[in-house]
Amino acid sequence: MPRKNNIAAKIIDNFSEYLSIALALIAIFGAAIYYLYALNWAGIILTLILSGAGLILYHRFQSAEEMKTNAAEIETNVIKTETSAAIPDKPAWWLLIFYVLIYFGLLALLWSSRSARALISPWQVVDHGFFWLYSFASLALILILVKKSIGAKIKLAALAAHYFLSFSVALIVYEIGYGFDPFIHQATMELIVAKGFVWPKPPYYLGEYSLIVVISQISGLSVYFLNKIFVPALSACLLPPAIYNFLKANLIERTTNGTKSSSGAKYLTVLFSLILTFSPFILTTPQNLSYLFLILTVLAGLRRASLISVFLLALATAAIHPLTGLPAIAWAAWLIIRKNRGRLQEKTAKIVAALIWLFSALTLPVALFWSDGRNWHNIGGGLRALSEPLQKLIASPGTAGREDWLLNLVYFLAENYNLFLILLIGAALFYFYNRKRNRQTPEAYHSLIFINSGLVIAYLLSSQIKFTSLIDYEQAAYAERIPIVIAIFFLPFILLLLNRLLAEIQNRPRTERWLWLIFGLSLLVASLYLSYPRFDKYWNSRGYSTGASDLAAVRSIAARSQSPYIVLANQQVSAAALQEFGFDHYYETTAGPLYFYPIPTGGPLYQYYLAMVYKNPVSANLDGACALAGVDEAYLIVNKYWYQSSRIINEAKLRASEWWTINNEVYIFRYAC
16 A cells, blocks of 8 residues: 555656656557557547556656666765755745736636637737736746745746746637637547548647547547647646756756855746747647657756656657657657667767768658658759758847837847847857856767757758748748757757856845846746737737638538538638538549638639739639539638728629628628639
């Protein structure tokens, strides 16, 4: 009985670690079973059995590793002890209550701002007082984090709650949903739930699909709900303990006067890491989930976790999205080789290192080239073309307008973000390699730079691939994700520098601390504002969300139509069709299966839609679309917010067989082909 209690206590104490490994196992086994078979109930049960067995083996392996580590530490007398935190005193409890009250006030304010309208930005409907309340909540949290009488678990729980609040603005405000890709993934997963699989089976995204489908089936929660909340909630649960445990394992710092650095600096580092931007974690997509797992993989490799942990997290990252997973596998492979290099001859070790570097440099461009049809005509060459990606990263410093000093300051940070990030990485590297008391072996950190040098080559090569299946302004999207992967591999250096800075600030005079506090809170609020789509005097994010009128429009057409039809509309209306009908409406054409709404934006129907709204909305432009799909009925949907919508609507009224409107926001035109 005591043994069972010890196991339970260990799992509770390391809950975030076991949760991340459990999810990684489900992603790995679920992806494999789905690809080889299906995720029906038999596939789900098999996934859970294999994942459960894997988690038990992982626990036993971890316990054996800890016993070896503890024995070695006892022998060398270097066991580190940490005094348990005292029970919070009365003032600390009042501080926690104050934070909780503000926190729920912020959630209530967001909930009261929920909207089913087509929005460009959540800040269009959220009261500006939200930013002041967020500042007060952050201030209260800072006071909690530096309070020695409050225990570590409470501090990490408060940080997780604050992360979730920061990540959930779009989740709460956009009543129907935010973005376009989540609708596609939601429809795919709902089809998997209904049929067990979707054909054809691509070898990517399966990790996320497996996680959400399995959790949905065993919990009863809808795919729709999980698809909205999964990445924001999971990131909030896993990132704070991952960052804190990394700092705890790597820092034996001392301040300039020789006193030990305050442990509060580690918690503050977790909080102020939000300044770096958190836009990938506000939306559930396979790419964003893979960023989360890559961060976990990188930090696990640097906090002396077992290599099995790193390897499982890397495999899960690859199962979720190969663009992030392939570098994660290169990182795990390098750590394994580094640990076992004593068993290899020097020449063999160098050859293996060279192969890993080539893997990190070449697999991404080769994978992207292969996925685009292996067409050599889609590769743009020349030294000039190779320099363009770097010019995008190191753009000339910009400034915003001068109408509003506060927004001007915010957009000065936004427009120079890449430059500031490069300077920050440079400063972090300089600090790391020049500190006088570096008591850890920095070799693992050399590995980060080693992998990143290969990823820079991968970025330059991938930037030359033109994805003809995508619309022009989306063709660079895949290559532009590689710098985010590079930044994640540099994240540990940034965290160490930020921790050092915060530790020094804590030992400055009170006036200086308050000035730094105001500056830090300003950066937190600016990061919150900039991490979401914006519509203000300086910036127009342009992309509207799917609104209630879009849903009403697709329902209206379905109710009126008596024969097969196609619809020409923008991508947010197409997202509404996906939400309503899933992937049930396809036509077999000479160009392959054709969805009855324009998906993707690089597909033929969207090109016909662009011809209708940018050239002339005449029935002649529909003939090709109708002939392609083999239908006799077509519809044009024009949103009132579309560029020159009044002109398009007036011209379409003259030529359409029939037209009607939804709330004077969406106009629908019927054409007989």
